[in-house]
Amino acid sequence: MPSKTLAKVIRGETVESVHRGSFIILDGDGSAAASAGDPRMMTFFRSAAKPLQAIPLITSGAADAFGFSEEEIALACASHSGESRHVRIVELMLGRLDLTEAHLRCGAHLPFFEKEAERMQRAGEYPTQLHNNCSGKHAGMLAVAKHLGAPIGSYESPDNPVQKEILGTVETMTGVPSKKIGLGVDGCAAPIFAVPLEAMARSFLNLVSPPDHFEPGIKTACARIVSAMSKFPELIGGSERLDTMLMQAAEGRIISKVGAEGVWLCGVLPSDKHPSGLSIALKIEDGDDRRARPVAAVAILKQLGLIADESLSDLSPMLLKNRRGDAVGSVAPVIDLAA
Secondary structure, three states: OOOEEEEEEEEOOEEEEEEEEEEEEEOOOOOEEEEEOOOOOEEEOHHHHHHHHOHHHHHOOHHHHOOOOHHHHHHHOOOOOOOHHHHHHHHHHHHHOOOOHHHOOOOOOOOOOHHHHHHHHHHOOOOOHHHOOOHHHHHHHHHHHHHHOOOHHHOOOOOOHHHHHHHHHHHHHHOOOHHHOEEEEOOOOOEEEEEEHHHHHHHHHHHHOOOOOOOHHHHHHHHHHHHHHHHOHHHHOOOOOHHHHHHHHHOOOEEEEEEOOOEEEEEEOOOOOOOOOEEEEEEEOOOOOOOHHHHHHHHHHHHOOOOOOOOOOOOOOEEEEOOOOOEEEEEEEOOOOOO
16 A cells, blocks of 8 residues: 655645655554554564563563662653753663663764753763663663673674563564564664554554453553653653653653654553553654654644644644744645544
């Protein structure tokens, strides 16, 4: 099935370009409540897999053995923006393991939060691996490795017991056999997984509403991860990051996790309206993260009644401005769930 136009870039009154993609919304019973494009397309989770990758941190017993707090569990699920609070919590996680920044294998980059990146550059400070948006995930993987007695110097290797535990967890959560899961290497050097978009949605539905046949340990881990993400949305992303803004606007009704190349997953927590929850999986075909993804995500959540119509009005539709700051157009969603 071909992808669908999900957002139009309009300058003046002329459509200048379009962003195509696919999405699927699963009802609590696993049936498709709405979709567009090709929900069966294979693509990588990228960082949207982080809540799943954090499950072995809890099921292995590592989180409790090292006394990780809910904030630290949230950081293990995060694509944080490198703000001081994020860096400090990752340092605390490593301290509990008697390890340091040097044990991380994610690489360094400037903070995503532009104000902090600019401050560091003005001060002549160099970023460390603690500033990497995946450092919390990697600290969590180190915890699992140390708890299991696995080699900590290769915790990110596909052959390491940590990664085998994670792959098995992705199989459980998505329902896709591990032999059919596509493997790749993420920007942080950890393994990452490709599955159909509808399987991604299923994984987040299972996260917010685990089925009866799941083992009690996995159910407990899912509940703890959802709780940590819900209580600390500012840790999952940070200032000016989409996950944080969506979760704050939804006031505890959702968990949200973006992935690079235009991926977005959302779990809607069980409520009177949705007793078994909902889930959403979105992929922007051209990989756009800054225009199409926020515009589409906000439009979907507003149409589902999960955020108020007046919320995040600067994101969807998104104003286009020239170099002087004049409004010259917009990026508008092309999504109608009722249709």
